[in-house]
Amino acid sequence: MTGENQALLIDARGIEVTYGGRGLFGRSEAGFKVLHGIDIAIRRGETVGIVGESGSGKSTLGRALLRLVPVSAGTIAFDGQPITDLSAARMRPLRRRMQMIFQDPMASLNPRHTIGRILTAPLLLHGVVADRAGAERAALAMLERVSLPAAVLGRSPHELSGGQRQRIGIARAALLKPDFVLADEIVSGLDVSTQAMALNLLKDLSREMGLAMAFISHDLSVIRAVCDRVYVLRAGRIVEQGSCAEVFARPRSDYTRQLLDAIPLPEIDPDWLGDRPMQPAA
Numbered sequence: 001m002t003g004e005n006q007a008l009l010i011d012a013r014g015i016e017v018t019y020g021g022r023g024l025f026g027r028s029e030a031g032f033k034v035l036h037g038i039d040i041a042i043r044r045g046e047t048v049g050i051v052g053e054s055g056s057g058k059s060t061l062g063r064a065l066l067r068l069v070p071v072s073a074g075t076i077a078f079d080g081q082p083i084t085d086l087s088a089a090r091m092r093p094l095r096r097r098m099q100m101i102f103q104d105p106m107a108s109l110n111p112r113h114t115i116g117r118i119l120t121a122p123l124l125l126h127g128v129v130a131d132r133a134g135a136e137r138a139a140l141a142m143l144e145r146v147s148l149p150a151a152v153l154g155r156s157p158h159e160l161s162g163g164q165r166q167r168i169g170i171a172r173a174a175l176l177k178p179d180f181v182l183a184d185e186i187v188s189g190l191d192v193s194t195q196a197m198a199l200n201l202l203k204d205l206s207r208e209m210g211l212a213m214a215f216i217s218h219d220l221s222v223i224r225a226v227c228d229r230v231y232v233l234r235a236g237r238i239v240e241q242g243s244c245a246e247v248f249a250r251p252r253s254d255y256t257r258q259l260l261d262a263i264p265l266p267e268i269d270p271d272w273l274g275d276r277p278m279q280p281a282a
């Protein structure tokens with residue numbers, strides 16, 4: 001858990017994203033506004049959930065925070081630095097610090113590359129290690145951390161199970177020692193025990209590394225299992241936000257209540273994830 005006064009890592013205000021709104025020569029055309037003035041703040045070390053029904057704008061918001069989709073209004077600061085208008089070249093040094101883990105690692109892991117190359121290439125690209133030997137050492141240590149055998153280094157993504165691939169996606173992001181990780185629906189499609197394993201791993205890594213995370217999911221049981229705070233998104237607007245404990249116990253908006261009613265809780269028991277409250281001292 002994080003304190004109120006912990007430094008803000010991401011501070012986004014009034015974010016609007018409009019798809020298809022750019023005409024020729026920068027003339028504006030009527031576009032499809034997907035986000036309507038979103039304020040979102042994420043502190044260092046904090047895990048924040050973004051939940052909402054399909055099409056509510058969760059992925060767009062996550063990508064906007066990383067400057068992966070253009071924002072049509074609003075400001076974004078990363079670690080105190082305004083990044084809203086930074087060019088791609090000036091964003092580059094920040095890219096290592098903001099990583100993304102995808103829903104379908106099969107789509108994000110190059111099928112023609114070995115796991116070894118998938119893990120070591122970004123380390124060399126971002127200059128995190130000095131040479132290939134250093135990259136291999138780091139990859140091996142990280143594999144051990146995510147409980148995969150060294151033998152997977154020589155395999156291709158399609159030779160691994162879905163859960164193993166997801167651990168490679170997590171390992172690849174964590175190896176770069178980011179400050180922030182965006183995890184977009186990363187456990188949908190996995191069975192419940194594999195989901196719990198992946199969430200457990202991410203939760204441990206985020207604690208060990210002091211990572212801030214934005215966790216996008218339509219599944220409130222996933223959000224509840226891993227997040228400190230949650231933002232509830234409906235049709236591109238935040239309709240509710242607060243600590244998970246508060247929002248789950250006393251939802252204020254009808255929409256949150258409907259989301260809670262629609263999902264059988266708890267599919268993933270937070271106790272599985274090691275959050276069992278300590279017994280009071282005798």
Ligand SMILES: Nc1ncnc2c1ncn2[C@@H]1O[C@H](COP(=O)(O)OP(=O)(O)OP(=O)(O)O)[C@@H](O)[C@H]1O
Binds near residue numbers: 032055057058060
């Ligand atoms: N590249 C794009 N171009 C045009 N419209 C888009 C684009 N990406 C998303 N949209 C639209 O923006 C809206 C929000 O999509 P987004 O993917 O952000 O929602 P989501 O809440 O993440 O949904 P899901 O849970 O289904 O992934 C949707 O109506 C979608 O069709």
